[in-house]
Structures are given as C-alpha cells and as structure tokens.
Amino acid sequence: MNAIIIASLGAIILMLTNLFFRKRSKLLSVFALLVVILLIVFNTLEGQGLLFFYPASLNSAFFQFSNFTYLFNNVLILTFLIYILLNKNYLLLINPDHSADIYALLFFVMTGCFLLTSYNNLLSLFLGIEIMTIPLYVLAGMDKKNQKSNEASLKYFLLGAFSTCILLMGITLLYGATGSFALNPFNTLNTTKLLGQVGMLFIFFALLFKVGVAPFHFWVPDVYDGTPNVFTAFMATIVKVVVIIALLNFINALTPNCIGKSYKTIVLFVIISTLAIGNFSALSQPNVKRMMAYSSIAQAGFMLLALYALNDLATQGILIYAIVYSLSTLTIFAILNKFSLATFSDFNGLAKSQPLMACFLTVALLSLTGIPLTGGFFAKYYMLSATFFSGGKYALPLVIICLIFAGISAVYYLKVIQAMYFTTPPVTSDHASITIQPLATLEKSILLLVVIAILFLGIFPSIVTQWLYF
Amino acid sequence: MQIQYYLYLSFILFGIGALGVMIRRNAIIVFMCIEMMLNSVNLLLVAFSKVQYALNAQGIDGQIFVFFVMVVAAAEVTVGLAIIVMCYRNTRSIDIGLMNRIKN
Numbered sequence: 001m002n003a004i005i006i007a008s009l010g011a012i013i014l015m016l017t018n019l020f021f022r023k024r025s026k027l028l029s030v031f032a033l034l035v036v037i038l039l040i041v042f043n044t045l046e047g048q049g050l051l052f053f054y055p056a057s058l059n060s061a062f063f064q065f066s067n068f069t070y071l072f073n074n075v076l077i078l079t080f081l082i083y084i085l086l087n088k089n090y091l092l093l094i095n096p097d098h099s100a101d102i103y104a105l106l107f108f109v110m111t112g113c114f115l116l117t118s119y120n121n122l123l124s125l126f127l128g129i130e131i132m133t134i135p136l137y138v139l140a141g142m143d144k145k146n147q148k149s150n151e152a153s154l155k156y157f158l159l160g161a162f163s164t165c166i167l168l169m170g171i172t173l174l175y176g177a178t179g180s181f182a183l184n185p186f187n188t189l190n191t192t193k194l195l196g197q198v199g200m201l202f203i204f205f206a207l208l209f210k211v212g213v214a215p216f217h218f219w220v221p222d223v224y225d226g227t228p229n230v231f232t233a234f235m236a237t238i239v240k241v242v243v244i245i246a247l248l249n250f251i252n253a254l255t256p257n258c259i260g261k262s263y264k265t266i267v268l269f270v271i272i273s274t275l276a277i278g279n280f281s282a283l284s285q286p287n288v289k290r291m292m293a294y295s296s297i298a299q300a301g302f303m304l305l306a307l308y309a310l311n312d313l314a315t316q317g318i319l320i321y322a323i324v325y326s327l328s329t330l331t332i333f334a335i336l337n338k339f340s341l342a343t344f345s346d347f348n349g350l351a352k353s354q355p356l357m358a359c360f361l362t363v364a365l366l367s368l369t370g371i372p373l374t375g376g377f378f379a380k381y382y383m384l385s386a387t388f389f390s391g392g393k394y395a396l397p398l399v400i401i402c403l404i405f406a407g408i409s410a411v412y413y414l415k416v417i418q419a420m421y422f423t424t425p426p427v428t429s430d431h432a433s434i435t436i437q438p439l440a441t442l443e444k445s446i447l448l449l450v451v452i453a454i455l456f457l458g459i460f461p462s463i464v465t466q467w468l469y470f
Numbered sequence: 471m472q473i474q475y476y477l478y479l480s481f482i483l484f485g486i487g488a489l490g491v492m493i494r495r496n497a498i499i500v501f502m503c504i505e506m507m508l509n510s511v512n513l514l515l516v517a518f519s520k521v522q523y524a525l526n527a528q529g530i531d532g533q534i535f536v537f538f539v540m541v542v543a544a545a546e547v548t549v550g551l552a553i554i555v556m557c558y559r560n561t562r563s564i565d566i567g568l569m570n571r572i573k574n
Contacts, residue, residue, distance in 0.1 A: 137549050151557070154553050158566070161501075164508075168539060169511055172514045172518065175531070176518040
C-alpha cells in the first residue's frame with residue numbers, strides 16, 4: 001500500500017513541477033532517485049509490518065498483500081532504480097522541455113504495476129492495467145517529430161484499447177455469472193456457468209494480449225521497434241513481467257473445478273506457439289533492437305511456464321526469471337543506447353574498440369540464452385523443473401520442446417557475440433560514419449554491479465527465493 | 471424484461487465494434503468503434519447489476535463499475551485523440567493502412 005501511495009504522490013508532484021525543473025535537469029534525476037529510494041524503504045518496512053498510511057487491516061476487498069507481493073514490489077523498484085541510473089541522461093534528451101513529465105509518467109506506470117501485483121478485485125485489476133498502459137501510450141510517442149515513434153504510439157494505443165475492451169467484456173460476463181467482482185475463490189469464482197467460463201477466457205486472452213505472446217503478439221515488434229530506446233527497455237522489462245504476475249495472481253485465485261481441463265491445453269498451445277514464433281522470427285532480423293523484441297516474446301513464453309505449472313517451484317522460478325531477465329535486458333538496452341542504428345554489422349569488432357562494453361553485453365546475452373554460471377541458467381532450470389514436477393502426460397514433452405527452443409535461441413544471441421569477438425570491422429569510409437559513444441563512468445559502475453548480480457544469481461539462486469518464506 | 475435481450479443487444483454492439491476495429495482503416499473510425507465496444511460493456515454491466523439487485527437486493531457494484539469505465543474511457547479519449555493529432559501533423563493522414571514505415 002505504501003508503494004502505491006508514494007509512487008502516485010511522486011508522480012503528481014513531478015507533474016506539477018515541470019516549470020521548476022526545466023532548467024535544472026540534474027535536480028530532476030536526483031528527485032526521482034529520492035522517490036525511488038523512499039519506495040524501497042517504505043515497501044520493505046511495510047513487509048516487516050510497519051504501516052504508515054493504511055490504519056485498518058491490509059487485506060481489504062480490493063488488495064491482498066503477501067510476502068510474495070512485497071518481495072516482487074521490491075524487485076520492481078530495484079529494477080526501476082537500475083533503469084533510471086542507466087538511462088537518466090537519455091530520458092532528459094528525448095524531449096528536453098518535458099523531462100519532468102516523462103518521469104511523472106514513469107511513476108504513474110509504476111503505480112499501476114504496484115496495483116497489479118496486489119489486486120484482489122477485478123476493479124483493481126482493470127484500474128491497474130489502465131493506469132499502467134495509458135502513460136505507456138504517451139511514452140511510446142514521446143519522440144514527437146519521429147514518424148516511427150508516432151506510428152508505434154498509434155498502433156500501441158489502438159490495439160491496447162481494443163484489448164482493454166475485451167478485458168472489460170470478460171469482467172462483465174464474470175460479474176453476470178457470479179454477482180461480484182471479488183477475486184476470492186471461496187465465495188464467487190467457483191462458477192461453472194458458461195457465462196463465467198467465457199468471461200474468464202476473455203480476461204485471460206486480454207491479459208495475454210497485454211503481455212504480447214503468441215496469438216496476440218503481432219503488435220510487439222512494431223511497437224518495440226518504433227518506441228524510443230529508453231522506453232522500449234522499460235516496456236520490455238518491468239511492464240512485461242508485471243502483467244505476467246497479474247495473470248498468475250488471476251489464475252491462482254480460481255478454483256480447480258472452474259479452471260477446467262481445457263485450461264492446460266490452452267496454455268500449452270500458447271507457450272509452444274510463443275516459443276516457436278518468437279525464436280524463429282528472431283533468427284532472421286537484421287536489426288538487434290527488433291531481434292530483442294522477438295526475443296522478449298520468446299522469453300515471455302518461458303515465463304508462461306509458471307502458468308502451466310502453478311506450484312511453489314513455479315513461484316520461485318518466476319521471481320528469479322523476472323530478476324534475471326530484467327537485469328539482462330536492461331544491460332543490453334543500455335548498450336544499444338550507444339548505437340545510432342544497431343544492425344549486426346555495427347557490432348563487428350566491438351571487443352577491440354570497446355572491450356568492457358563487449359564483456360557486459362556477452363554476459364547479458366549468455367544469461368538470456370541460459371548458459372550455466374549465469375542467472376539465466378537457474379531461471380530456466382526452475383521453470384522447467386516446476387513444469388516437470390507439475391505432472392500430467394504433457395509435462396515431459398513440453399520440457400523437451402522448451403529445451404530445443406532454448407537451443408535455437410542461442411543461435412541469434414551468439415550471432416551478436418560472434419560479431420563482437422570474431423569479426424573484424426571493414427576498413428572503409430562507411431565504417432567511419434558509425435559512431436559508438438563510450439560508456440560513462442556511472443554507467444560502467446552500474447553495469448558492472450548488474451553483471452556481477454547476474455553471475456552471482458547463477459551460483460546462488462536461493463539468495464532471492466529464501467526471502468519468500470520470511 | 472428479460473436479461474437475454476440486453477445480452478443480445480450488447481453482444482451485437484460489441485461485435486459491430488470489434489468488426490469495425492478489424493476492417494476500417496481510418497484511425498478516428500477505429501477509435502469510435504472502440505468507444506462503442508466500451509459502451510456496450512457499460513450497458514451489460516448496468517443490466518447485470520439490475521439482475522443482481524432483483525436476486526439478492528445487494529448488487530449496485532456493476533453500476534459503480536460503469537463510472538470507473540467512463541472515467542477511464544475519458545482518459546483514453548484524451549490520450550488517443552492527442553496521439554492521432556500528433557500523427558496527422560507529421561504525415562497529413564490518419565490512415566492506419568499507410569502506417570507500415572517501421573518495417574522498412
């Protein structure tokens with residue numbers, strides 16, 4: 001609760017102070033970082049039982065707070081902190097007159113994210129989704145003069161609003177069947193009526209649409225490609241992960257008899273088609289940013305394994321997966337910021353000219369592939385073992401299929417590494433036009449910490465999961 | 471009056487809206503279709519709310535939800551129209567069929 005209130009207050013203050021911050025952009029970043037640190041402190045304190053804003057019992061008709069909620073909120077806030085530290089110069093460059101507004105919109109998105117990790121009512125789910133996505137439509141179009149950014153914004157808006165309609169239809173049908181918006185398995189959601197079943201399916205599909213997985217993935221590449229780099233990094237990490245957690249909360253609240261047998265079949269179809277489309281399309285992309293868009297679809301497919309397994313191991317797995325995936329993707333996008341147009345040939349010989357940058361990028365890419373000794377290995381290991389132990393006759397084939405697709409994903413991740421280390425840049429006048437800015441000192445130190453964290457999680461993953469039980 | 475009629479009406483409105491989103495190419499018309507889908511949901515919410523009230527005398531949740539939907543729809547209109555105007559300024563067109571510059 002503290003996190004929701006502080007994030008929204010920070011956003012409102014930032015929105016009102018654009019005039020004050022316009023000439024003092026350094027102060028703006030400091031203020032935003034201050035709010036983020038307040039968020040961490042207050043969220044942790046609330047997890048320990050210290051409340052500041054909400055006198056009555058925490059678990060009301062609208063919100064449900066658990067250990068997992070606090071832990072996941074902290075993960076989100078830490079990711080956001082790293083995101084701001086890595087991108088703060090670029091956030092100021094995109095639209096210099098409105099940089100305070102950009103921060104305000106980012107904090108509004110965070111408010112929506114905190115609603116989505118703790119909702120206990122379909123009304124809070126709907127509001128959380130909307131508070132999260134409406135600022136994102138604006139952020140996607142923040143580069144006003146750039147036609148690609150405009151187009152991404154318009155596409156994102158029209159398709160996002162369409163999926164919101166489907167979500168609302170689902171909520172309404174579920175309300176018609178049960179007579180309540182509460183997400184409590186013991187009184188309302190145990191419906192087996194057709195109306196309620198169709199409603200659940202609509203909500204499920206609308207949330208899959210927001211995540212951007214296979215039958216509903218078509219907006220992802222265009223939107224991620226057109227959006228300015230800094231906001232793509234935000235959309236691909238925090239937002240994507242949060243919607244998957246919201247989906248997991250929703251499915252966990254349903255009773256087994258109302259989920260029905262067909263649920264696992266649907267999820268199976270979604271996972272396999274997501275992995276297939278994401279991986280095969282990523283293979284043939286000329287541009288690293290577009291490849292990252294498809295790779296994020298494929299990684300979301302792995303995260304959806306938690307929806308198939310639905311056990312404790314899957315909860316731990318999604319937590320590790322969220323952390324490792326966010327850290328790796330943020331690292332890659334922080335480095336992509338340095339390129340004007342990141343085609344594969346731009347990376348030729350990067351290991352010679354920028355050895356540290358190449359090293360960071362290598363660790364992040366290996367982690368996304370799932371090579372042992374990086375966090376990505378344990379993330380995938382947890383998800384696959386959760387799937388395996390969930391039982392059912394499709395569990396083992398699903399694990400094998402996922403492993404094959406993880407192998408295929410290595411091809412396009414290693415293509416970048418191969419370009420960096422084993423290809424020499426062509427010595428032509430064409431090469432001189434490609435300018436790669438070096439990393440700033442702050443970015444270097446933050447990236448170093450992030451890479452150490454990724455490697456550390458590859459050796460001791462339990463350091464995170466143990467917090468679930470205290 | 472029976473609830474089925476409300477269900478049919480709102481499904482038909484929702485279907486027309488969804489069809490419009492898929493086949494029309496003018497951003498404003500697509501946007502209007504989305505608004506129509508939202509309003510069909512509002513109609514259904516009010517109808518269900520009335521049914522719940524008749525059943526157990528406690529069911530105005532649906533009607534309250536409608537207010538939230540209206541507020542969110544208003545916020546979406548603000549953002550959406552601003553985005554469409556921004557696109558129009560740069561390209562002098564709001565045809566979403568022409569918008570495939572990203573791939574090239």
